[in-house]
Amino acid sequence: MALEPDQAPVDSITLFVALLCSCIVIGHLLEKNRWFNESITALAIGLCTGIIILFTTEGKRSHILVFNEELFFIYLLPPIIFNAGFQVKKKQFFRNFVMIILFGAVGTLISFVIISIGSMKLFKKLDIGFLDFGDYLALGAIFSATDSVCTLQVLNQDETPLLYSLVFGEGVVNDATSIVLFNAIQKFDLSHITSSIFMEFMGNFVYLFTTSTLLGVAVGLISAYIIKKLYFGRHSTDREVALMILMAYLSYMMAELFNLSSILTVFFCGIVMSHYTWHNVTESSRITTKHAFATLSFISEIFIFLYVGMDALDIEKWKVVSKSLGISAGVSSILLGLVLIGRAASVFPLSFISNLSKRSESGKVTFKQQIIIWWAGLMRGSVSMALAYNQFTRSGHTQLRGNAIMITSTITVVLFSTVVFGLMTKPLMRLLLPRKHLSSTMSSESFPSKPMNLPLIANGQTADFEMGGDDIPRPTSLRMLFTTPAHTVHYYWRKFDDSVMRPVFGGRGFAPCAPGSPTEPLLH
């Protein structure tokens, strides 16, 4: 009875909410099926709904909401990325930090160059409409953005922690890189690239990366400090939860406001919040935030896939393309091929370089693992869609032939890569990494009781499961510090964390009302 507003949004929202409910229920029923997951279920339901709408509106439209960048970037993406930072296994992530940056930033650049140049050369042979130089560069950026959301659904953090942290961490950096690239293309005049423009671009990228990260860390620390100092739990747990949600969102929106990479900001805000703030709140707030963030992220993910499925049938675009279906198929195949090559050209050489720098055999990425890293990053998803819509549509309509082909090809690539590559990832992993291998070698690091080949880290990790962690034994040999520099950094970080950071910002063992036991087991 809302005063009879525009009936349209009420219609759409009701249908969307109902579809989301059915996605959850059907996804749950298909849980045991080894092929399906929630993403593919949502895509399928979206497609079916699109067909039904298409028939009931007599072929006029297939979706119930026009794709809205604001909706995607302001409301749907923040909870997904924040939750990823909040739930990520921090130790794994930071141990592989250099490799993640290498893959995420350099790898994306390699992929961008290959896809841009490749499409420029190959599309000339096809009769597609006019595309200028900027459009080709945009294509490179669009198809370099891997789908970190989908990765989360395919890889398992507990089964393959190394691969998960590599592929997912890379995905976050990759999203940020792609968006920075894309913005640079729209802003800079890149028709004649000089070395000075290139340097400016690189400087811009490093600046964005640093400031975005610092902003996220700062907001996270402020939230920890406020909640620790004022001890909110005294009065109400709801206030703590509300403050955490709002501060996390604030970090994202501030990054947006300052034109930083909001994805990086909110990701690091999530990491800091889970390391400090989360330990300062009451027991019930901890359970609530853990599940509430996961739920919000879950709903956003299904929402995106549902939308992509529904939008795939948008009749306006297909009408423009229908006369040149062969060309569209050609474009899609070329792009898929370039995506495969571009990723191979970044993953294998970079893994080789990374392996060269590792002394011990255990730290190296095996060839089989490289194949999985290559494969798991092939999926293209919502970021690609959002960028494509931004470049090739004006307010949701696609009249120009070349633009229409690009949009339908993007949809084809996204659908194909999500469904086909996505479906094949689990069987591929089972083939390359047999179960035994999965649960022993790969995930040994998450069980501190097992023998470790890196005693420094093993100690730090064990300490993390105790209160305080002040009792880390000093390394017995100086040689070790030189052979494992990354671990030395980690060791000094822990010292600094325990002596300076935690007393100020709280955290495990320094929470205002320290619970008697570690909280982790309670939550599982």
Place this chain on the structure above:
Amino acid sequence: MALEPDQAPVDSITLFVALLCSCIVIGHLLEKNRWFNESITALAIGLCTGIIILFTTEGKRSHILVFNEELFFIYLLPPIIFNAGFQVKKKQFFRNFVMIILFGAVGTLISFVIISIGSMKLFKKLDIGFLDFGDYLALGAIFSATDSVCTLQVLNQDETPLLYSLVFGEGVVNDATSIVLFNAIQKFDLSHITSSIFMEFMGNFVYLFTTSTLLGVAVGLISAYIIKKLYFGRHSTDREVALMILMAYLSYMMAELFNLSSILTVFFCGIVMSHYTWHNVTESSRITTKHAFATLSFISEIFIFLYVGMDALDIEKWKVVSKSLGISAGVSSILLGLVLIGRAASVFPLSFISNLSKRSESGKVTFKQQIIIWWAGLMRGSVSMALAYNQFTRSGHTQLRGNAIMITSTITVVLFSTVVFGLMTKPLMRLLLPRKHLSSTMSSESFPSKPMNLPLIANGQTADFEMGGDDIPRPTSLRMLFTTPAHTVHYYWRKFDDSVMRPVFGGRGFAPCAPGSPTEPLLH
């Protein structure tokens, strides 16, 4: 880095989120202050921000978001009302059900008639712009809507359960009645009221009330059944939480779609969900939903008050009014007076009638309690604002003099009643109901261990704290069933609930994985 969308929404959202954070922090710091609460803090911060924006934009505007009915009715109101239903003490609510309906529906009608006729007679003496008959009736509906959000902040469910359930329950029914009235005024041609139109109107009201309630109950039961049958907790608690949130929202949106009273629907959906669904989910989902719903409701409330405070300074309206400040003040005072009289004319006679029907002295509402009921329902809030904007503005602008005066008067009445009446409620209660009285007579019913004067209910209540509740002893005397008919209904409801409803829909003692102990103590 969201592809540089319209910068304006990012600006506004960032500022709004930052303000919400500061409201929470400041509200927390002022917690011990007996005068302030979060609502008044948010109003004050909104006013200050409004002044700052007014100066920085050189008097051009004071708010950063144009008031949006859609935002209010589709996003902010549902969590507040759902949470109210979810957390309400069901026993108290249903025991006073008849009285709540009497106060909420009949009382609102009385108030509506008095304010409409009063303003029609009194405004003629003032030189205000043109207002037609429909406008006066709309005024009656607008100022009959009490602010249930504010009531929640002033009265305490544990200290004064009877008053809380009466005033709050009345508030929900009253909101629904006001909105139904308002819609009827905009739809029906009420310039010449005949008895047939009146009967049609009454029929419409009863129909809306029944169908809205049934829809809410149905959606709640479906959610309980799905979660019980499929046993979601097996795989993930996030799915359970997501499904509960989405189903609750679905009930609201469906009511909107069918033009029912969505407030009533979502309220009853909340009641059913807390009675059945909540008991079917895992332990951590229970904690999560309890706090997540409360948090969402809390954020929405602060948002509304922040907005109302910020909007109070809207320069456009005050410019039109500035030449006739005396008239505006006159209109506001008249409306405030009518609100006072209208509520008095409904509360005192209806309490008298209600008392007549009660046999025992303990069930009667004392005169002091009547004064508090009268006073606690005087606050006007967001629903009044939303209705006034709907009637007197066209797309956010108020050029007509009469309309501008009505808007500014509404703002004045809302601010005055919230701040002055709101601030005086706590001291008034302390004056009329001394502490001793508060914690013994008034809240005795929430402690089942104390001696009860109504053995039937007392048994039901004790059983509710045990598992199952199959062991309710049958009443020893038939006479009792006749002297206390309401309690007999309650007794048979409990029998029906235990033998039919709970085995199908779950609920305390019938959850798929019954925990060993009652969960209530865990959550406090």
